[in-house]
Amino acid sequence: KSSNLIVRSHPDFKGALVVDAIIYNRASFSQPFPLLELRFADPNGQLIASRRFKPSEYLSGEMAGKAEMPPQTPIHIALDILDPGAKAVNYSLSFRSPE
Template structure:
Protein backbone atom coordinates (compact mmCIF):
# COMPACT_ATOMS: atom_id res chain seq x y z
CA UNK A 1 0.00 0.00 0.00
CA UNK A 2 2.74 2.46 0.97
CA UNK A 3 4.78 1.63 -2.12
CA UNK A 4 1.76 2.57 -4.25
CA UNK A 5 1.51 5.96 -2.50
CA UNK A 6 5.27 6.62 -2.83
CA UNK A 7 5.23 5.58 -6.47
CA UNK A 8 2.25 7.84 -7.12
CA UNK A 9 3.97 10.78 -5.39
CA UNK A 10 7.18 10.15 -7.36
CA UNK A 11 5.28 10.14 -10.66
CA UNK A 12 3.33 13.27 -9.67
CA UNK A 13 6.56 15.05 -8.70
CA UNK A 14 8.19 13.97 -11.98
CA UNK A 15 5.23 15.26 -13.99
CA UNK A 16 5.33 18.59 -12.13
CA UNK A 17 9.08 18.94 -12.73
CA UNK A 18 8.69 18.15 -16.44
CA UNK A 19 5.80 20.62 -16.73
CA UNK A 20 7.90 23.30 -14.98
CA UNK A 21 10.80 22.56 -17.37
CA UNK A 22 8.45 22.91 -20.36
CA UNK A 23 7.12 26.26 -19.10
CA UNK A 24 10.70 27.44 -18.50
CA UNK A 25 11.78 26.45 -22.02
CA UNK A 26 8.80 28.14 -23.70
CA UNK A 27 9.28 31.25 -21.54
CA UNK A 28 12.99 31.40 -22.39
CA UNK A 29 12.28 30.97 -26.11
CA UNK A 30 9.71 33.81 -26.12
CA UNK A 31 11.37 36.00 -23.48
CA UNK A 32 11.72 39.00 -25.82
CA UNK A 33 7.97 39.21 -26.45
CA UNK A 34 6.84 38.12 -22.96
CA UNK A 35 9.08 40.73 -21.31
CA UNK A 36 7.27 43.53 -23.19
CA UNK A 37 3.94 42.66 -21.56
CA UNK A 38 3.13 45.03 -18.71
CA UNK A 39 1.61 42.28 -16.56
CA UNK A 40 4.59 39.92 -16.70
CA UNK A 41 7.46 42.42 -16.76
CA UNK A 42 7.52 43.18 -12.98
CA UNK A 43 7.59 39.44 -12.23
CA UNK A 44 10.36 38.87 -14.75
CA UNK A 45 12.35 41.81 -13.36
CA UNK A 46 12.09 40.35 -9.86
CA UNK A 47 13.16 36.94 -11.16
CA UNK A 48 16.09 38.46 -13.05
CA UNK A 49 17.22 40.31 -9.93
CA UNK A 50 17.37 36.94 -8.19
CA UNK A 51 18.84 34.98 -11.15
CA UNK A 52 21.20 37.80 -12.21
CA UNK A 53 19.88 37.98 -15.77
CA UNK A 54 18.87 40.92 -17.94
CA UNK A 55 15.62 41.54 -19.78
CA UNK A 56 15.49 43.08 -23.25
CA UNK A 57 14.85 46.83 -23.30
CA UNK A 58 11.17 47.76 -23.37
CA UNK A 59 9.90 48.89 -26.76
CA UNK A 60 6.57 49.85 -28.28
CA UNK A 61 6.69 51.45 -31.72
CA UNK A 62 3.04 52.52 -31.43
CA UNK A 63 4.13 55.01 -28.77
CA UNK A 64 6.56 56.78 -31.11
CA UNK A 65 4.71 59.57 -32.87
CA UNK A 66 5.73 61.56 -35.93
CA UNK A 67 5.32 65.28 -35.24
CA UNK A 68 6.64 66.77 -38.48
CA UNK A 69 7.66 65.49 -41.90
CA UNK A 70 9.02 67.50 -44.80
CA UNK A 71 10.19 66.23 -48.19
CA UNK A 72 12.14 68.76 -50.25
CA UNK A 73 14.41 68.66 -53.31
CA UNK A 74 18.10 68.38 -52.47
CA UNK A 75 19.85 71.75 -52.99
CA UNK A 76 22.95 70.19 -54.59
CA UNK A 77 21.83 67.03 -56.38
CA UNK A 78 19.20 66.50 -59.05
CA UNK A 79 16.69 63.64 -58.55
CA UNK A 80 17.49 63.48 -54.83
CA UNK A 81 15.14 64.47 -52.01
CA UNK A 82 15.91 65.53 -48.46
CA UNK A 83 13.57 64.22 -45.80
CA UNK A 84 13.37 65.73 -42.35
CA UNK A 85 11.30 63.84 -39.81
CA UNK A 86 10.69 64.83 -36.20
CA UNK A 87 9.33 62.14 -33.88
CA UNK A 88 8.70 61.82 -30.15
CA UNK A 89 8.72 58.94 -27.69
CA UNK A 90 5.34 59.31 -25.96
CA UNK A 91 5.90 56.20 -23.83
CA UNK A 92 6.47 56.50 -20.11
CA UNK A 93 9.78 54.64 -20.48
CA UNK A 94 13.00 54.85 -22.48
CA UNK A 95 13.13 52.72 -25.59
CA UNK A 96 15.58 52.05 -28.40
CA UNK A 97 15.62 54.21 -31.49
CA UNK A 98 13.34 52.57 -34.04
CA UNK A 99 13.85 51.80 -37.68
CA UNK A 100 12.01 54.22 -39.96
CA UNK A 101 10.04 52.61 -42.76
CA UNK A 102 9.30 54.99 -45.63
CA UNK A 103 6.93 53.76 -48.37
CA UNK A 104 5.86 55.67 -51.48
CA UNK A 105 2.64 54.73 -53.29
CA UNK A 106 0.73 55.74 -56.42
CA UNK A 107 -2.74 57.31 -56.66
CA UNK A 108 -4.39 53.86 -56.39
CA UNK A 109 -2.51 53.14 -53.16
CA UNK A 110 -0.13 50.55 -54.66
CA UNK A 111 3.34 50.58 -53.13
CA UNK A 112 5.97 51.76 -55.60
CA UNK A 113 9.10 52.13 -53.49
CA UNK A 114 10.01 51.62 -49.87
CA UNK A 115 12.90 51.24 -47.51
CA UNK A 116 13.78 50.88 -43.85
CA UNK A 117 16.40 53.12 -42.31
CA UNK A 118 18.30 52.24 -39.14
CA UNK A 119 19.31 54.82 -36.54
CA UNK A 120 22.86 54.81 -37.87
CA UNK A 121 21.50 56.06 -41.21
CA UNK A 122 19.23 58.84 -39.97
CA UNK A 123 21.46 59.99 -37.09
CA UNK A 124 24.94 60.13 -38.62
CA UNK A 125 27.98 61.03 -36.55
CA UNK A 126 29.08 64.60 -37.11
CA UNK A 127 32.79 63.90 -36.79
CA UNK A 128 35.25 61.28 -35.65
CA UNK A 129 35.70 63.19 -32.37
CA UNK A 130 32.06 62.93 -31.28
CA UNK A 131 30.78 59.70 -29.73
CA UNK A 132 28.21 57.46 -31.39
CA UNK A 133 24.63 58.80 -31.18
CA UNK A 134 22.56 57.60 -28.24
CA UNK A 135 20.70 54.37 -28.87
CA UNK A 136 17.86 55.01 -26.39
CA UNK A 137 15.13 57.65 -26.51
CA UNK A 138 14.12 58.89 -23.08
CA UNK A 139 10.44 59.22 -22.23
CA UNK A 140 9.14 62.35 -23.97
CA UNK A 141 12.34 62.86 -25.98
CA UNK A 142 12.09 64.17 -29.54
CA UNK A 143 14.48 63.16 -32.32
CA UNK A 144 15.08 64.71 -35.72
CA UNK A 145 15.91 62.29 -38.52
CA UNK A 146 17.49 63.52 -41.74
CA UNK A 147 17.57 61.35 -44.85
CA UNK A 148 18.60 61.77 -48.44
CA UNK A 149 16.94 59.46 -50.95
CA UNK A 150 16.74 59.11 -54.71
CA UNK A 151 13.43 60.44 -55.99
CA UNK A 152 10.91 57.65 -56.52
CA UNK A 153 8.98 57.24 -59.77
CA UNK A 154 6.92 60.18 -61.00
CA UNK A 155 3.65 58.43 -60.13
CA UNK A 156 4.62 58.20 -56.44
CA UNK A 157 2.19 60.77 -55.07
CA UNK A 158 1.73 59.50 -51.48
CA UNK A 159 4.10 58.44 -48.77
CA UNK A 160 3.73 56.66 -45.44
CA UNK A 161 6.10 56.60 -42.47
CA UNK A 162 6.11 53.83 -39.88
CA UNK A 163 8.35 53.18 -36.89
CA UNK A 164 9.30 49.53 -36.50
CA UNK A 165 11.39 47.16 -34.42
CA UNK A 166 12.55 43.85 -35.82
Protein backbone atom coordinates (compact mmCIF):
# COMPACT_ATOMS: atom_id res chain seq x y z
CA LYS A 1 0.00 0.00 0.00
CA SER A 2 1.16 3.55 -0.60
CA SER A 3 -0.05 6.83 0.82
CA ASN A 4 0.88 10.50 0.97
CA LEU A 5 2.08 10.59 -2.66
CA ILE A 6 3.36 14.10 -3.34
CA VAL A 7 5.09 15.36 -6.48
CA ARG A 8 6.75 18.78 -6.29
CA SER A 9 9.41 20.84 -8.03
CA HIS A 10 12.93 19.96 -6.99
CA PRO A 11 14.29 22.68 -4.68
CA ASP A 12 17.80 22.58 -6.16
CA PHE A 13 17.54 21.49 -9.80
CA LYS A 14 15.55 23.16 -12.56
CA GLY A 15 13.60 20.68 -14.71
CA ALA A 16 13.49 18.08 -11.95
CA LEU A 17 10.87 16.85 -9.48
CA VAL A 18 10.89 15.24 -6.05
CA VAL A 19 8.41 12.42 -5.47
CA ASP A 20 7.62 11.58 -1.84
CA ALA A 21 5.47 8.70 -0.62
CA ILE A 22 4.96 6.33 2.28
CA ILE A 23 4.83 2.61 1.47
CA TYR A 24 3.58 -0.18 3.76
CA ASN A 25 3.65 -3.94 3.77
CA ARG A 26 0.13 -4.71 5.01
CA ALA A 27 0.85 -8.43 5.35
CA SER A 28 1.66 -9.95 8.74
CA PHE A 29 5.01 -11.21 7.43
CA SER A 30 8.08 -9.78 5.72
CA GLN A 31 8.24 -9.98 1.94
CA PRO A 32 10.54 -8.74 -0.82
CA PHE A 33 10.47 -5.04 -1.59
CA PRO A 34 8.52 -4.41 -4.81
CA LEU A 35 9.49 -2.56 -7.94
CA LEU A 36 7.78 0.83 -7.87
CA GLU A 37 6.24 2.11 -11.09
CA LEU A 38 5.68 5.85 -11.36
CA ARG A 39 3.41 6.94 -14.22
CA PHE A 40 2.50 10.39 -15.54
CA ALA A 41 -0.46 11.04 -17.84
CA ASP A 42 -2.06 14.00 -19.61
CA PRO A 43 -5.59 15.27 -18.77
CA ASN A 44 -7.07 12.65 -21.15
CA GLY A 45 -5.29 9.76 -19.42
CA GLN A 46 -2.71 9.29 -22.18
CA LEU A 47 0.60 8.05 -20.79
CA ILE A 48 3.34 10.69 -21.03
CA ALA A 49 6.12 9.01 -19.04
CA SER A 50 6.72 6.05 -16.76
CA ARG A 51 9.62 4.54 -14.91
CA ARG A 52 10.19 1.54 -12.68
CA PHE A 53 12.45 1.84 -9.65
CA LYS A 54 14.30 -1.05 -8.03
CA PRO A 55 14.53 -1.17 -4.23
CA SER A 56 18.19 -0.15 -4.46
CA GLU A 57 17.03 3.07 -6.19
CA TYR A 58 14.36 4.08 -3.68
CA LEU A 59 15.57 2.75 -0.31
CA SER A 60 17.76 4.96 1.87
CA GLY A 61 18.71 5.42 5.50
CA GLU A 62 18.24 2.37 7.72
CA MET A 63 16.34 0.55 4.94
CA ALA A 64 19.15 0.88 2.36
CA GLY A 65 20.33 -2.53 1.22
CA LYS A 66 17.48 -4.45 2.88
CA ALA A 67 15.89 -7.22 0.82
CA GLU A 68 12.73 -7.77 2.88
CA MET A 69 10.02 -5.25 3.63
CA PRO A 70 9.02 -5.55 7.30
CA PRO A 71 5.32 -5.93 8.11
CA GLN A 72 3.21 -2.98 9.26
CA THR A 73 6.10 -0.50 9.07
CA PRO A 74 5.74 2.82 7.24
CA ILE A 75 8.70 3.46 4.93
CA HIS A 76 9.29 6.93 3.50
CA ILE A 77 10.67 7.10 -0.02
CA ALA A 78 11.91 10.12 -1.96
CA LEU A 79 12.76 9.98 -5.66
CA ASP A 80 14.49 12.64 -7.74
CA ILE A 81 13.30 12.51 -11.36
CA LEU A 82 13.30 14.63 -14.50
CA ASP A 83 10.12 16.66 -14.97
CA PRO A 84 8.05 14.96 -17.70
CA GLY A 85 6.60 18.32 -18.78
CA ALA A 86 3.56 20.54 -18.34
CA LYS A 87 1.15 18.07 -19.99
CA ALA A 88 1.87 15.44 -17.32
CA VAL A 89 -0.82 16.54 -14.86
CA ASN A 90 -1.86 13.13 -13.47
CA TYR A 91 0.45 10.74 -11.67
CA SER A 92 0.26 7.39 -9.93
CA LEU A 93 2.50 4.99 -8.05
CA SER A 94 1.99 1.23 -8.31
CA PHE A 95 3.76 -1.90 -7.17
CA ARG A 96 5.21 -4.58 -9.42
CA SER A 97 6.66 -7.98 -8.60
CA PRO A 98 10.43 -7.83 -8.07
CA GLU A 99 10.86 -11.06 -10.07
